[in-house]
Amino acid sequence: MIGFMLRLTIPAAMLLDCGSAGAQDIDPDILRAQAGTYLVAPENGRAGCRLTLETDLAIGGYSLSGQDHCSKPLPALAEAAAWNFDGNGGLILIDPTRKAIARFVENEGSPMKTEDETPLLLLSAPDGVDRLPTFRSLAGTWAMQRPGGEKLCSVTLDGTLDTDGHAPLSLSADCAANVARLKLAVWNIDGFGLTLMSHDGSSLSFDMRADGNFDKSREEGGKPLSLVRH
Structure with missing residues (x-):
């Protein structure tokens, strides 16, 4: 992050x-x-x-x-x-x-x-960004996709926090199998980092770009992945 x-x-x-x-x-x-x-x-x-x-x-x-x-x-x-x-x-x-x-x-x-x-x-902050993202500002539907535009899933972030300081999320029914098997259920933000998590330890972390969308954190490894607001 x-x-x-x-x-x-x-x-x-x-x-x-x-x-x-x-x-x-x-x-x-x-x-x-x-x-x-x-x-x-x-x-x-x-x-x-x-x-x-x-x-x-x-x-x-x-x-x-x-x-x-x-x-x-x-x-x-x-x-x-x-x-x-x-x-x-x-x-x-x-x-x-x-x-x-x-x-x-x-x-x-x-x-x-x-x-x-x-x-x-x-x-540290992306160029041109003058404020931190919040649960309210990020709530809504995002496309999880490859850099070339291949869509893997739609992710809807709810902005209502639970007692643990997380907020619920939901995945579309047509998610790619490698995303669906993660069973992502909640999300959190930390500075300019966004993390999608399951209840059993799986997670995906993203870093915010200057345009307000997110790219998968380098620490995650694997193929590039983005979250782009619908």
Whole structure:
């Protein structure tokens, strides 16, 4: 799935001294691995903005750019002047006074996110996409097909969550045998990843494209497969 997670073990004392001296103690490889452009967006599907985490030193940590684009969707982030590691595997955005204005916590297997009432996620995103998909926005009928257009199945996603945080799905009666035997019954989203699951452990994972459709995750292996909205 498309997402962001990087496990780091940084001494917590570094958070107490986020000046250039502390910043210089970071392994350059870790710093370069973290740097890049990410979408910061609310979990509820509202618009977010893109920030570029850079490797140059800044007051309180390292420089960043793109914060001006946050002034409308996420005004608080427009004040970000630097970023740094928080010493616990997470990441903080800092204003010019070194005050942390957003703290992204590591979530194993999922994108980093804040612990606010409406969490913000920090993750890689397809070009041109400014918000996260939600159960409501993805509900509807999709064609499961090969890249050349060969249709294998119609998949209808219901947007009503169950107590486990999944939502039901249904497959058309004409599904190809290799899809039908998976007995897919529920679905979930995690960042820009969509997973179709059975009740006995079978699953198919997809990553969202810039056009809003999905391609099977590379980690799945096998032949290419897409989900295209009807």
